Amino acid sequence: MSTVIYPSPIFGPVHSRRLGLSLGINLLPADGKVCSFDCIYCECGFNGDHRPKMSFPSREEVVEKLEEKLQQMTTEGQLPDVLTFAGNGEPTCHPYFPEIIDDVRALRNRYCPKAKVSVLSNSTLIHNQRVHDALMKVDNNILKLDTVNPDYIKKVDRPTGAYDVKRIIERMKAFDGHVIIQTIFLHGPGVSNTGDEYVEPWLEAVKEIGPQKVMVYTIDRETPDKTLSKATHEELDSICNRVIAAGIPCQASY
Numbered sequence: 001m002s003t004v005i006y007p008s009p010i011f012g013p014v015h016s017r018r019l020g021l022s023l024g025i026n027l028l029p030a031d032g033k034v035c036s037f038d039c040i041y042c043e044c045g046f047n048g049d050h051r052p053k054m055s056f057p058s059r060e061e062v063v064e065k066l067e068e069k070l071q072q073m074t075t076e077g078q079l080p081d082v083l084t085f086a087g088n089g090e091p092t093c094h095p096y097f098p099e100i101i102d103d104v105r106a107l108r109n110r111y112c113p114k115a116k117v118s119v120l121s122n123s124t125l126i127h128n129q130r131v132h133d134a135l136m137k138v139d140n141n142i143l144k145l146d147t148v149n150p151d152y153i154k155k156v157d158r159p160t161g162a163y164d165v166k167r168i169i170e171r172m173k174a175f176d177g178h179v180i181i182q183t184i185f186l187h188g189p190g191v192s193n194t195g196d197e198y199v200e201p202w203l204e205a206v207k208e209i210g211p212q213k214v215m216v217y218t219i220d221r222e223t224p225d226k227t228l229s230k231a232t233h234e235e236l237d238s239i240c241n242r243v244i245a246a247g248i249p250c251q252a253s254y
Helices: 059-076 096-113 129-136 151-156 167-175 196-209 233-245
Strands: 009-015 020-026 082-086 117-123 140-144 179-186 213-217 248-254
Touching: 009 059, 009 213, 020 059, 059 096, 096 117, 096 129, 129 213, 167 196, 179 196, 213 233, 233 248
Parallel strands: 020 082, 082 117, 117 140, 140 179, 179 213, 213 248
Antiparallel strands: 009 020
16 A cells, blocks of 8 residues: 655655656645545555545645745755645645645745746646636646546546546646646556557647647556556657657656
């Protein structure tokens, strides 16, 4: 059972494969998961194994702890490359997510103006106008689209509520290019998504969305489903090259 549960509301900094020196902002409880997906590859484990008893950190606590950490990093002479909303689940679930985005941008401008503000989201709440507007304000609006195959989504991403991938794609298009698509490629019994039957329709959706960038990656840490394995370098490179050939920048993380 995978049990990487992050401190809240601030953790790190950590060295991210995709983003550089990343200071994490975890808007979820510190003792468990709150997520609208229950992915079989999640480093934090299955939702049912980590039901939190603590509450969400308050808006005020997030601001206070982030400022303390940025002051410490300023003193140490090591500022982050990015402030990343991630952690124990889906950050846009926090009731004050839009307001906290404004707070974090203000602190970024004060302490580390060169740093980017990034959000790692599973896209399930982008139909909410307040969430959409908040994501339009961040530097890296990184949204998950693991496939366009509904059966695969049910097996691998396992949404906890209603999920219509066609609606998700339409809402991604509404960002008018201010979006980075993030997709994990992996192997497992009945769930491998590196073949043409998955990649071709996914690529067509990506071209429809017209993102500023695509990030493809594979498993890097322990997964709660022990039957999963990494996509190969060759598979990721091939997919990445197909995205680039479509005129969209793409980054592969192995």
